[in-house]
Amino acid sequence: MLRIGNFEFDTPFVQAALSGYSDLPMRRIARRLGASYALNEVILDKTVTQKGKKRKRILSVEADDHPVGGQLMGANPDDFAPAAAAMADAGYDIIDINFGCPVRKVLGRCRGGFLLSQPTDALEIVRRVYDTVGATHPVTVKMRRGMDDSPESERNFFAILDGAFEIGVSGVTVHGRTVTQRYVGPSDWSFLARVKRHAGDGVILGSGDLFSAEACTRMMAETGVDGVTIARGCIGNPWIFAECRALALGNALPPPPDVTEQSRVVSEHFAELVNVYGSRQASRFMRKFGIKYSEHHPHARNVRDAFVAMSSDGDFATIIKRWYAPDVDWPTVQRREGHGDLVAAGACA
Numbered sequence: 001m002l003r004i005g006n007f008e009f010d011t012p013f014v015q016a017a018l019s020g021y022s023d024l025p026m027r028r029i030a031r032r033l034g035a036s037y038a039l040n041e042v043i044l045d046k047t048v049t050q051k052g053k054k055r056k057r058i059l060s061v062e063a064d065d066h067p068v069g070g071q072l073m074g075a076n077p078d079d080f081a082p083a084a085a086a087m088a089d090a091g092y093d094i095i096d097i098n099f100g101c102p103v104r105k106v107l108g109r110c111r112g113g114f115l116l117s118q119p120t121d122a123l124e125i126v127r128r129v130y131d132t133v134g135a136t137h138p139v140t141v142k143m144r145r146g147m148d149d150s151p152e153s154e155r156n157f158f159a160i161l162d163g164a165f166e167i168g169v170s171g172v173t174v175h176g177r178t179v180t181q182r183y184v185g186p187s188d189w190s191f192l193a194r195v196k197r198h199a200g201d202g203v204i205l206g207s208g209d210l211f212s213a214e215a216c217t218r219m220m221a222e223t224g225v226d227g228v229t230i231a232r233g234c235i236g237n238p239w240i241f242a243e244c245r246a247l248a249l250g251n252a253l254p255p256p257p258d259v260t261e262q263s264r265v266v267s268e269h270f271a272e273l274v275n276v277y278g279s280r281q282a283s284r285f286m287r288k289f290g291i292k293y294s295e296h297h298p299h300a301r302n303v304r305d306a307f308v309a310m311s312s313d314g315d316f317a318t319i320i321k322r323w324y325a326p327d328v329d330w331p332t333v334q335r336r337e338g339h340g341d342l343v344a345a346g347a348c349a
Helices: 024-032 045-049 053-058 077-090 104-108 112-117 119-133 151-167 189-199 213-223 239-248 259-277 279-296 300-308 313-323
Strands: 002-004 007-009 013-015 037-039 068-073 094-099 139-144 171-175 204-207 227-230
Touching: 013 024, 013 239, 024 037, 024 259, 037 094, 045 053, 045 068, 045 077, 068 077, 077 094, 077 119, 094 112, 094 119, 104 112, 112 119, 112 139, 112 151, 119 139, 119 151, 139 151, 151 171, 151 189, 171 189, 189 204, 189 213, 204 213, 213 227, 213 239, 227 239, 259 279, 259 313, 279 300, 279 313, 300 313
Parallel strands: 013 037, 013 227, 037 068, 068 094, 094 139, 139 171, 171 204, 204 227
Antiparallel strands: 002 007
């Protein structure tokens, strides 16, 4: 089990905050397939406090979307406290602070991973958020293992980690790459093991290179982290949560989803998008998810191309009829071995 503050989760497998992806429809699908806890996509603090359509959507938490984390990103400590209060009042169960986004535009505005180079500012943000909502809502932090591989960067990392726990955060997620590394090269799981040993009883969740259930359970076994946050590995692959549950219970890995199962989940996902955004926007959003869902299909390239060309709910119906027909003797589905290459440039995870 995984405990974050006053919340106890029956499995330690979390759907991470994914910029441009982990909206309500994605979270609902992940929960149906076994995610114990899911986070909303990262949100700028000012977006939460300034009026607008996006603010209204962000602050509308549905009854079936719990427990849910709200992840905030920004640069000014003064802006974090009111944003955290607004998200807590709206119904988010846990407030998460992003010190990990490696996107250049974000770094250039002194947000996300940039704050790993500014431990004083980072800890002031944590303090403001904790003082505002910490009495009623767990506060957590998302970090990478530093700005770069320099000794100074490592010192800053541990200063923020230790300071955050001293302030009272309920957990810290650590991605095993540096900010400058972005998504190039392997995630350093040995660093995660060091962090967990250092943190002792402090809750540490690991992140990075989690594209299969085997990788998720192996990270926990090798590093000792208390849980894992699955990011790029669950886009178009919500079945990873059910697979993780099976392995955690000591059961055999279930077979990969066949075309019938894919059709069911893809159709449910599109229906959720329509419900939340309307059919026109849903068709646009489904393209990026469909590209990833297509990796499971025995005719992956054809299905991918069909989703790329999709522009209406009629196109979606045609894709289902052509590529997910139940009366076709589809080839055996192979387990996906993707590594997130199709994730949109600029996504924070």
